[in-house]
Amino acid sequence: MAQISDKELNAVTRRIATFSNHLLPVGSSGGSIGFCNASMNDSYHRIHGEVPSHEVEWKTACDEHGKEFTDIICEKAVDEGIAKITINRPQRRNAFRPQTIKELMRAFNDARDDSSVGVIILTGKGTKAFCSGGDQEFRKADGYADFENFGRLNVLDLQVQIRRLPKPVIAMVAGYAVGGGHVLHMVCDLTIAADNAIFGQTGPKVLTYHLLCYFCNKAHKKCPAWLIVIFLLDSVAGPNCKVGSFDAGYGSSIMSRLVGPKKAREMWFLARFYTASEAEKMGLVNAVVPLEKLEQETIKWCREILRNSPTAIRVLKSALNAVDDGHAGLQELGGNATLIFYGTEEGNEGKTAYVQRRRPDFSKFPRRP
Numbered sequence: 001m002a003q004i005s006d007k008e009l010n011a012v013t014r015r016i017a018t019f020s021n022h023l024l025p026v027g028s029s030g031g032s033i034g035f036c037n038a039s040m041n042d043s044y045h046r047i048h049g050e051v052p053s054h055e056v057e058w059k060t061a062c063d064e065h066g067k068e069f070t071d072i073i074c075e076k077a078v079d080e081g082i083a084k085i086t087i088n089r090p091q092r093r094n095a096f097r098p099q100t101i102k103e104l105m106r107a108f109n110d111a112r113d114d115s116s117v118g119v120i121i122l123t124g125k126g127t128k129a130f131c132s133g134g135d136q137e138f139r140k141a142d143g144y145a146d147f148e149n150f151g152r153l154n155v156l157d158l159q160v161q162i163r164r165l166p167k168p169v170i171a172m173v174a175g176y177a178v179g180g181g182h183v184l185h186m187v188c189d190l191t192i193a194a195d196n197a198i199f200g201q202t203g204p205k206v207l208t209y210h211l212l213c214y215f216c217n218k219a220h221k222k223c224p225a226w227l228i229v230i231f232l233l234d235s236v237a238g239p240n241c242k243v244g245s246f247d248a249g250y251g252s253s254i255m256s257r258l259v260g261p262k263k264a265r266e267m268w269f270l271a272r273f274y275t276a277s278e279a280e281k282m283g284l285v286n287a288v289v290p291l292e293k294l295e296q297e298t299i300k301w302c303r304e305i306l307r308n309s310p311t312a313i314r315v316l317k318s319a320l321n322a323v324d325d326g327h328a329g330l331q332e333l334g335g336n337a338t339l340i341f342y343g344t345e346e347g348n349e350g351k352t353a354y355v356q357r358r359r360p361d362f363s364k365f366p367r368r369p
């Protein structure tokens, strides 16, 4: 009779253990290994262990000229590939003005170029709001303007930057994510929400708030009494803000992809607000956690991502966007193919031959089926 070696016996025992673990109901403890879920007792989890849960040590980062940011806080985790970018205007529910967007774009650029960073968290200061969209005080007839005397919709550039950034961006949402702030979280790759989070678009609602600001500006800050009365009545009838705006770009198309065309129409046409658990059911967010666990859980997701291959994640992000992003999506995905090719011997042969003024020898490279 054929003898079975110790090695083979070990392999069989391991396979039976793995198989029987898969049969255990989810949540049962199933043995002495301290995983939260018995079905996680496979070789991957035995080798990699649990995702570490120790606290992050944050180090504040300046801008590229060593100057401190005014509207945002940029931090990097010590010895871990996590950058955290925080909109720091809590007194205005983290509404963004052009300066905020410019700083955000610089911080995202820095995190992109920093090869020690593998994942970026976008969040808002405090627990009341992730972001309440464009700061209406700075809205003019041609867009938003602060230190410059022309207006723009700067946030659209930031949306594109996040979409194309070759590292995952996670929105960490506590409190309101509304208007342009809601679009920002949708543009991020993942969203972890606190149980106090509120999501929604405000733009199409009645114009009282914007009208009030507009007339006050015109009247050198003096508000006509009738407008104040309308504003007060309107505030009582529906305390959510009303700004007269819409995002017919990513704010519509990405939303429709996330929640489906019918629900997207509901979100925009009715401009209702939704709780975190409603948002989770709609597919707007990846997870909802108690407010006090928000950062801990987000960090856990970051650490789990950071264990994985950065190139695989980079290519996957562009692949997941490619169909929707048309030429820009193909360019991003195609750029990744070229980037990987540059790192191969075959790619290098072409370059080396050119530099050495000789014919390249591609004969040694396989023509794969």
Ligand SMILES: CC(C)(COP(=O)(O)OP(=O)(O)OC[C@H]1O[C@@H](n2cnc3c(N)ncnc32)[C@H](O)[C@@H]1OP(=O)(O)O)[C@@H](O)C(=O)NCCC(=O)NCCSC(=O)CCC(=O)c1ccccc1C(=O)O
Binding pocket: 091, 092, 093, 095, 128, 129, 132, 133, 134, 135, 136, 137, 153, 154, 155, 156, 176, 178, 179, 180, 181, 202, 203, 239, 240, 241, 242, 243, 244, 245, 246, 247, 248, 251
């Ligand atoms: C977020 C709220 C629901 C929070 O309500 P609450 O907790 O009761 O706080 P408040 O007392 O309302 O607010 C505290 C304080 O903050 C000020 N504030 C809040 N949000 C803004 C804002 N967006 N702009 C300016 N100021 C804001 C508020 O006035 C208070 O100030 P005090 O001095 O203390 O009184 C509620 O605050 C709320 O509903 N806010 C407005 C939300 C909203 O409608 N946002 C949408 C703005 S439009 C937008 O984001 C579009 C952005 C954009 O650039 C764009 C992109 C693509 C296409 C088009 C556009 C475009 O601009 O049109």
